[in-house]
Amino acid sequence: MNRRTLWIVAAVVLAVALLVLLPLFRPGTVREAGPGGLVGQAAPVFALHDDRGNAVSLSAYRGKVVVLNLWASWCPPCRAEMPDLQRLQTAFASRGLVVIGVNQGESPQRAADFAKALQIGFPIWIDDQQQYGRVFAALGLPTTVIIGRDGIVRRGFDGALTIDQMRAAVTPFLGGA
Numbered sequence: 196m197n198r199r200t201l202w203i204v205a206a207v208v209l210a211v212a213l214l215v216l217l218p219l220f221r222p223g224t225v226r227e228a229g230p231g232g233l234v235g236q237a238a239p240v241f242a243l244h245d246d247r248g249n250a251v252s253l254s255a256y257r258g259k260v261v262v263l264n265l266w267a268s269w270c271p272p273c274r275a276e277m278p279d280l281q282r283l284q285t286a287f288a289s290r291g292l293v294v295i296g297v298n299q300g301e302s303p304q305r306a307a308d309f310a311k312a313l314q315i316g317f318p319i320w321i322d323d324q325q326q327y328g329r330v331f332a333a334l335g336l337p338t339t340v341i342i343g344r345d346g347i348v349r350r351g352f353d354g355a356l357t358i359d360q361m362r363a364a365v366t367p368f369l370g371g372a
Contacts, residue, residue: 230351
């Protein structure tokens with residue numbers, strides 16, 4: 196190839212690269228990865244069952260601040276985080292907060308045994324198809340999503356949270372209720 200042909204090829208490659216990459220850098224077009232990517236959107240509602248076999252749905256919690264925690268019993272950080280989630284539920288239930296543990300892909304019996312062993316009193320749902328894990332683009336477990344009273348996703352976190360992080364995350368959404 197001669198020098199002129201190389202310049203033409205380089206210019207074409209650069210133009211194509213700019214056409215492909217520039218839209219990614221426009222304001223408002225980049226979405227956060229993981230559960231934070233749905234902030235500001237309505238939380239998806241799936242028909243699931245709890246660990247006792249009862250039908251459950253997120254729509255029943257409209258008017259409450261919901262801490263939706265995706266977990267599995269084989270996950271050490273999930274096990275460590277569960278008692279703090281229970282403390283959060285206990286501390287803020289009177290202000291309209293509910294914690295829901297959404298087991299990802301395990302049997303109802305395994306999830307119930309796990310919750311009982313840790314003395315968990317908040318609702319345990321079974322998401323055997325891992326629908327919430329997919330829609331929230333969970334990068335791992337645990338994954339926690341905070342949903343406002345209006346059903347809108349307000350915050351999303353990948354990884355275990357401390358009780359102080361949990362309190363700081365939910366307090367702005369509890370208001371004076």
